[in-house]
Amino acid sequence: MHDFLMAGDSELWDIVLDGPFIPMIEEKDGEKTKLIPNPRQKYDEANRKKIEKCYKVKTLLVFRIGLAMFNRVSPCESTKEIWDCLKTAQEGTEHVKESKIDMLTSLYENFKMKEVETIHEMFTKLSSITNEQ
Template sequence: MIEEKDGEKTRHIAKPRQKYDEADRKKIEKRYKEKTLLVCGIGPDEFNRVSACESAKGIWDCLKTSHEGTKKVKESKIDMLTSLNEYFKMKEGETINEMFTKLSCITNELRNLGEPISMSKQVRKVLRILPKS
């Protein structure tokens, strides 16, 4: 991009390919690699969501919003998962393995949303909810 100042206005004009230097080529190559890495790591449904994005930052922001939601949605998810974790109990007839898998899903989702639960708290939780038998 070339910046042209016209009085107080600044407008960006695309630089013709003939005027690209080595630094321009490296920037273009880096941007292409960034986009390729992001696009190669997603499935077809997610690709349809981000296909219109022009930059790696745009793709990343779109994916982040679609998976985490907005800040308010993220906070609501954290509140809901924290509540599920606090009131989690082992159901009658449930095996320890099944119970631990369910609890792990909750703690993993919290960790992914930026609210990790320490391993010692997880262990204490499991020991508290185990049946006396």
């Protein structure tokens, strides 16, 4: 997916990782200055281009997934939220990944050929363990 997004524009991947671009302006409140979102009516051309890139990334991500995944990410508002949801759905949480690694390590360490097993059956069983994701 990373290569797919990077093919057109290197800034697209930054949008996925960093989150959406929100144009901000400075507002003075007495002696303090704070940043607030810039109203849409005051966007300049550079702001509009960056926002268009955010929409482009979101569209690319959504069109590259199937219906089942779309249903998972449809509540997400930003490309970062979509990406994080897709990563979790694909890879699982850290806890799930660690549990899976522990289970596969245990299967591998306890792997033995049974007396009634052929070499082909043993190889198939070993391949199944090593190819597990």
